[in-house]
Amino acid sequence: MRWHEHSLDLLDQRLLPAEEHWITVEGAEGVAQSIRDMVVRGAPAIGISAAYGVALAARHAGGGDWKAEIRQAIRELSASRPTAVNLFWALQRMERVFHQCHSLAEAEKRLAAEAVSIHKEDLAANREMADQALAFMNPDKPVSVLTHCNTGALATGGYGTALGVIRRLHERKLLKQVYADETRPWLQGSRLTAWELARDGIPVTLNADSAAAAILARGEVRWIIVGADRITANGDVANKIGTYSLAVLARHHKVGFMVVAPSSTVDMSLASGADITIEEREGTEIREMRGIPLAPDGIRVFNPVFDVTPASLIDAIVTEKGVVHNPNITGMRALFG
Known part of the structure; x- marks a missing residue:
């Protein structure tokens, strides 16, 4: 994303890798629509974009009841996607600043500065998480890893969460191979992760999601490294x-399973994964691909965007604040309160 004070440019991730097309939005409504339509995706990137959306609402407020316009923008942005907690974390942070503003001019200046800070802090957190993860993994020779979905620069402020760890392994010459799941139905692994890694010269092998078990059975992969959209108080993801x-x-094949996410993804208000609202999207995403039918017309479809991994199956949750090893409610409270 590119911030221009009065507009926000978003790289349309729906078109990658075939086309690199930027969309310019000038208001909160356009940002919310871009989030809903998956122009921008990835929990941290959604939160950053929403923060810029609030800043745009202030920039383009009519000047009459400007406070009501900004409040409406926050409500609209909060309704764009239900599962990723980073969205609500960023909006709550912007709302706190908004409540401290006494004029529209002050709101324009302070909300823009806060959005830029959220963006910069996410990038710094990504790099810190990469260092935390490598210290925990402590590899003595190059390792092969497997990852799922896209958690790189496209999904964050510019470096990556799980993919940031993979980048750091590559930088330290400790990465042998990345296996990237294709990630149905939006194919974020093949369209986005493979695109990012190939552009950066990082060795990547793209595989069908259903091939993961066969890959792990070969005994080459040491770690599965993934991101998160929400982490609850007991460590469910x-x-x-x-x-x-x-x-x-991973548990069956004795492979390490690591979750990498910023602390803004942690939601200590939810006791467990059972409390998370899981977004379900329309069946067309499964029945078709870019208008080409893949299944009988009208067939019933189950299309949840997320699932919940129990904490008992996770070896480590890595954030910029530290690592929770074998996460449970005690370890989560010790780090996040």
Whole structure:
């Protein structure tokens, strides 16, 4: 994303890798629509974009009841996606600043500055998480890893969560191979993760989601590294659909399972994954691909965007604040209060 004070440019991730097309939005409504339509996706990136959306609402407020316009923008942005907690974390942070503003001019200046800070802090957190993860993994030779969905620069402020760890392994010459799940139905792994890694010269092998078990059975992969959209107080993790099955496979094959996410993804107000609202999207995403039918017309479809991985299957949750090893409510409270 590119911030221009009075507008926000978003790289349309729906068109990658075939086309690199930027969309310019000038108001909160356009940002909310871009989040709903998956122009921008990835929990941290959604939160950052929403923060810029609030800043745009202030920039383009009519000047009459400007406070009501900004409040409406926050409500609209909060309704764009239900599962990723980073969205609500960023909006709550912007709302706190908004309540301290006494004029529209002050709101324009302070909300823009806060959005930029959220963006910069996410990038710094990504780099810190990469260092935390490598210290925990402590690899003595190059390792092969498997990842799911896209958790790189496209999904964050510019470096990556799980993919940031993979980047750091590559930078330290400790990465042998990345296996990237294709990630149905939006194919974030093949369209986005493989695109990012190939552009940066990082060795990547793209595989069908259903091939993960066969890959792990070969004994080459040492770690599965994934991101998160929400982490609850007991260490349960909501992430892209298919993550739970990878955790089960990892436990069977004695492969480490690591979740990497900023502390803004942690929601200590929810006791467990059972409390997370899981977004379900329309069946067309499964029945078709870019208008080409893949299934009988009108067939009933189950299309959840996320699943919940129990904490008992997770070896480590890595954030910029530290690592929770074998997460449970005690370890989570010790780090996050």
